[in-house]
Amino acid sequence: MLEKTDGVRRSRGAERELDAMDRKLLGILVEDATISYADLGERVGLSPPAAHERVKRLRRSGVIKRVAALIEPEATGKTLLAFVHVDTTGWGKTTTLLAIEAHPEVEEIHSVAGATCMMLKVRTESTHALEGLLAKIYDVPGVTATRSYVVLSTYLERPVQPGITGEWPGRVKDPRLPAPAGAG
Numbered sequence: 001m002l003e004k005t006d007g008v009r010r011s012r013g014a015e016r017e018l019d020a021m022d023r024k025l026l027g028i029l030v031e032d033a034t035i036s037y038a039d040l041g042e043r044v045g046l047s048p049p050a051a052h053e054r055v056k057r058l059r060r061s062g063v064i065k066r067v068a069a070l071i072e073p074e075a076t077g078k079t080l081l082a083f084v085h086v087d088t089t090g091w092g093k094t095t096t097l098l099a100i101e102a103h104p105e106v107e108e109i110h111s112v113a114g115a116t117c118m119m120l121k122v123r124t125e126s127t128h129a130l131e132g133l134l135a136k137i138y139d140v141p142g143v144t145a146t147r148s149y150v151v152l153s154t155y156l157e158r159p160v161q162p163g164i165t166g167e168w169p170g171r172v173k174d175p176r177l178p179a180p181a182g183a184g
Contacts (some may be wrong), residue, residue, distance in 0.1 A: 026162035041068035092117030
């Protein structure tokens, strides 16, 4: 079944899969969504109208969800980045807990498997502000604990990338499975 949880990802249904050209276009757009169709087409070897048509199709199909500005955290004064694990009693994904999204310091909310129920990505202006946000989280009925991981340095932060790694190293071949086509 193609349906994903909570509508986070939408099935493209009968839409075709991304081809290499779509991935090239997306790779450029993820770096600079303001690029002109003339420049975009030139960079991937398409005419401007063909590049425009492909981008329109990617928008229509939901592959491109929206275009947004990425803001420099220092410009907003929110220089403290933290990941907060939230533990709850019972089913933690309550509307009361999800309402924490009303705070602009909360950038992401994830329901996760493992020892914690929810994971938040938050950005605040200080440890005092983080403490205030944690107090709001603890006000939610059912929250039993949090663990905060304050980021010291960020080496990579980027949006979803269109590329896919073809093969991962160290993969153990299952002898019960047939060899891939062309393998000798």
